Amino acid sequence: MKFRMRHADRIVGVFTLLAFVLLVGVIILMGANQRWFAKNYTYFAQFPTAGSVQPGTAIFHKGFQVGTIRRVSLNEAGSVDAEFSIQDSYYHLMRTHSLLELVTSPIGLGSQLLLHAGRSLEPLPEESYVPTADSAEGQDLIELELVDIPPKDDTITRLLSNVNPLLESTSKTVTTLNRTLTELNRALAGQSEGPLGDIITDASAAVARLPTTLDEINSLVVAARDSAVTLLDSANVIAGNLETMSASFADPTGLVTTLLDPKGSIATFLDDKDALYNRVMTMLLEAERSVRSLREISASLSAEMPKLAVVLEEGKTALVSAQDVLEGLKNNPLLKGGITEREEQDSLYSSMREGAFE
Amino acid sequence: MSAENASALLLELRGISASSGGSEILEDVSMTVERGDRVAVMxxxxxxxxxxxxxxAGLEPAGSGHAFFDGRDIATLGQREELDFRKRAGFGFQDGALWENQTVLNNLALPLRIHRPExxxxxxxxxxxALLSSLGFTDSLGVRPATLSMGERKIVSIARAIVLEPELVFLDDPTGHLDEDARDRLYAVVDKLVRKGTTIVAVTNNSGFVRRFALRLVVVANGRVTYDVPMKVALAAEGLEPAARSVVARLKRYAERDRLDEIEERR
Amino acid sequence: MIESIGASVRDKASRFLYALAFFGRVVDRSLRFFRRRQVGYKVLVFQILFTGVEALLVNAVMAMAIGAAIIVIGSSLLPQFGQSRLMYDIMVIVITKELGPLLTAFIVIARSGTAIATELAGMVVGHEIEAYISVGVDPVSFLVVPRVIGMVASLALLSIYFNLFGLLGSFLVVQLIKPIAFAEYFQSLLAALAPGDILSGMAKSLVFGVIISTVASYQGFAIGRASTEIPVAGIKAVGQSFVLCIFADVLITLAQYA
Structure with a gap:
């Protein structure tokens, strides 16, 4: 206590000075860190709405902040003029054809404004206009591949996590389809001559394409790491294949129709007033509808991967039923075996979804 | 404003009333103190x-009435005038009222630092x-008042009141808590003040102090000035040597009578 | 009944006016304090010593505890929402803008608010205030102003230290439990920290300092003559300071976000 009293002036002096030094130090560090003293380059852009581009919004390039929105104003044409600045250390990203892209998180976590560097060596002068990815000009730049657009890391991760269950589901569908055809083969054993032989060849060819599709999807998983666009294309391919397959089922000259034709080679075994025929037709229509909706969805796939899986699931179920019918076809008239009890199996996709969303 | 051309009147109280917590302490008190006068308030x-x-002394506000120092109302002094008044009027407190968080030296030095910056x-x-040792205080000046006895505190307090050599000194019970030795030294110091012509207003019940220094006797009872005469008159009226004692005795009778009156009234 | 209400309202009003006048005088004398070097300088130094330096330890411990709690909770809870960067914003808001100034104020109220109120009340009871007046020293200039300025300075300095310990000291504490990378932590924190945050914390410290010291001085002076009133002055000073500080805190925060 005595010591403190005697050196009160000194202690208070140190106490005060230290605080000031620290404060000034922190402010200088803050300034350096927040680039108060660095030169910024100013550019302009236009957005349809200022909703996600308020002043202060950060502009990212590959996860690094490279700039900030400074000012926004509504212009007479009804769109939003924005002025933004790019830090001098990232000035090299500003080249002819550089563009801004506003990415909105699919699960509602806000949005990110990204800067993509143009594929050109010509630097973009300060205060020029930078197009956005939604604009016609931006779309052109992307289509002409004048912009270097890196994969969006978080979106890709989410897509990939969805692709695996999809693959599994597809492979199950294919297996089921193979078994169906085997059953059919066995049912018609020894009668592969004539139209039936052709039909089976037809169907086999359709199914034979599926493993290829699987491979495609497999390679697509790898490719997806590079391009989300390719993934969408491949999804279209899957859908296309499935459609071809179901079309070959539904074709009036195809497998089942011929199979069930009263004049067909097994007509004598099927004298049940077309009940079986109707059942198979319904199921095939169902499968076809599923495949059609799959195609619709894949056209606008963006963030709809889960729906694709659901459609595949539906298609599989329809095919399983078809398999049952064919088994009945085999057993009832010829072998009098009836349809074997099928053990209910939880669909992989729905159980996965329950786990993930509840 | 200097003492030469000012009037003889140094301090004047006009119709002073004061109350505390709803009870009247002073009622319509008026009195005057001339330069060089030495008043004993008993x-x-x-x-x-x-x-x-x-x-x-302007330390407590008057409920009504005015106190004038050198012709100025002390309640409305400006900052400079206030400083001037404080420099010219010292106050010795009854219980010392030393600044406990300051050393004895600082208790005396603070008025000097303010009024004598040179x-x-x-x-x-x-x-x-020097002042403290003339009052017989020989302890270290670096100690704090808490270590002092009541008598020593009193001495330091009186020293603080006169350290600026004021022309008017208020002393509240200057002899209280003092032993015989200290009292003698206090008398010696007051003697010096008297030789310098300092005006003194002292509240005391010490007849020795009154007999030695007072030129005028003011008796206060129940918040009123009941007796205000030059000491000579008081002494003449009651004879010489035993007069002071009889003044005190009469005060006691005043008090007794007033107390009886009060009891009478309450009935 | 009505008369007693009227009397109490009149009493309250006159006391409020007196308090306002007191505050005005304090402000006036504080401004003069800087114009000339006063004898109160030493009181100021001691006030900073008692209020600032001696409260530093409690202040630092509290800051580090709160900071460490935010880091530990933030670094384990926030990533579950994919918002781990929010931790730095939360730290800045809690330590720099909101809790830091308020907790520092609470520490200072408990330590120095009571000390000032009881010390001044003791001076009133011991007639020391009258003694100051009798030698021509204005008690507000000499006793209150250094305490106000000392308190304001101490609070401002303490809040700087609170930030330092809360933001950096807490990092060291967390290193013992759950190591995180310093460079990343420090840079993110600096990015989250805006000059406005520091300014806001400072403004609060200043306002709180003025409130605590003025209330404590006022309550110290407001007692009568009895020594039993001294602790009452301390209690009143603490109660009023708490309420007024929280009130001011809410007002300042609202003013920023409104």
């Missing part, structure tokens, strides 16, 4: 004589030491 305990002194710190220390 009266029973609780009669309001300490309050009278504090109101006169003095250097060593000079201030020297003056303080």
């Amino acid at each position: 009266g029973p305990s609780g009669s309001g004589k300490s309050t009278l002194l504090k109101v006169a 003095l250097s710190e060593p000079e201030i220390a020297e003056r303080s030491r």
Whole structure:
């Protein structure tokens, strides 16, 4: 206590000075860190709405902040003029054809404004206009591949996590389809001559394409790491294949129709007033509808991967039923075996979804 | 404003009333003190004589009435005038009222630092030491008041009141808590003040102090000035040597009578 | 009944006016304090010593505890929402803008608010205030102003230290439990920290300092003559300071976000 009293002036002096030094130090560090003293380059852009581009919004390039929105104003044409600045250390990203892209998180976590560097060596002068990815000009730049657009890391991760269950589901569908055809083969054993032989060849060819599709999807998983666009294309391919397959089922000259034709080679075994025929037709229509909706969805796939899986699931179920019918076809008239009890199996996709969303 | 051309009147109280917590302490008190006068204010305990002194020194506000120092109302002094008044009027407190968080030296040095800025710190220390030793205080000046006895505190307090050599000194019970030795030294110091012509207003019930220094006797009872005469008159009226004692005796009778009156009234 | 209400309202009003006048005088004398070097300088130094330096330890411990709690909770809870960067914003808001100044104020109220109120009340009871007046020293200039300025300075300095310990000291504490990378932590924190945050914390410290010291001085002076009133002055000073500080805190925060 005595010591403190005697050196009160000194202690208070140190106490005060230290605080000031620290404060000034922190402010200088803050300034350096927040680039108060660095030169910024100013550019302009236009957005349809200022909703996600308020002043202060950060502009990212590959996860690094490279700039900030400074000012926004509504212009007479009804769109939003924005002025933004790019830090001098990232000035090299500003080249002819550089563009801004506003990415909105699919699960509602806000949005990110990204800067993509143009594929050109010509630097973009300060205060020029930078197009956005939604604009016609931006779309052109992307289509002409004048912009270097890196994969969006978080979106890709989410897509990939969805692709695996999809693959599994597809492979199950294919297996089921193979078994169906085997059953059919066995049912018609020894009668592969004539139209039936052709039909089976037809169907086999359709199914034979599926493993290829699987491979495609497999390679697509790898490719997806590079391009989300390719993934969408491949999804279209899957859908296309499935459609071809179901079309070959539904074709009036195809497998089942011929199979069930009263004049067909097994007509004598099927004298049940077309009940079986109707059942198979319904199921095939169902499968076809599923495949059609799959195609619709894949056209606008963006963030709809889960729906694709659901459609595949539906298609599989329809095919399983078809398999049952064919088994009945085999057993009832010829072998009098009836349809074997099928053990209910939880669909992989729905159980996965329950786990993930509840 | 200097003493030469000013009037003889130094302090004047006009119709002073004061109250505390709803009870009247002073009622319509008027009195005057001339330059060089030495007034003894006497009266029973609780009669309001300490309050009278504090109101006169501007330390407590008067409920009504005015106190004038050198012709100016002390309630409305400007900052400079206030400083001037404080420099010219010292106050010795009844219970010392020393600044507990300051050393004894600082208790004396603070008034000097404020009113005599031309003095250097060593000079201030020297003056303080000399004054205190003339009052018989020989302890270290670096200690805090808490370590002092009541008598020593009283001495330091009186020293603080006169360290600026004021022309008017208020003393509230200057002899209280003092032993015989200390009292003699106090008398010696007051003698010096008297030789310099200092005006003194002292609240005391010490007849020795009154007989030695007072030129005028003011008796306060129940918040009123009941007796205000030159000492000579008081002494002449009652004979010489036993007069002071009889004044005190009469005060006691005043007090008794007033107390009886009060009891009578309450019935 | 009505008369007693009227009397109490009149009493309250006159006391409020007196308090306002007191505050005005304090402000006036504070401004003069800087114009000339006063004898109160030493009181100021001691006030900073008692209020600032001696409260530093409690202040630092509290800051580090709160900071460490935010880091530990933030670094384990926030990533579950994919918002781990929010931790730095939360730290800045809690330590720099909101809790830091308020907790520092609470520490200072408990330590120095009571000390000032009881010390001044003791001076009133011991007639020391009258003694100051009798030698021509204005008690507000000499006793209150250094305490106000000392308190304001101490609070401002303490809040700087609170930030330092809360933001950096807490990092060291967390290193013992759950190591995180310093460079990343420090840079993110600096990015989250805006000059406005520091300014806001400072403004609060200043306002709180003025409130605590003025209330404590006022309550110290407001007692009568009895020594039993001294602790009452301390209690009143603490209660009023708490309420007024929280009130001011809410007002300042609202003013920023409104």
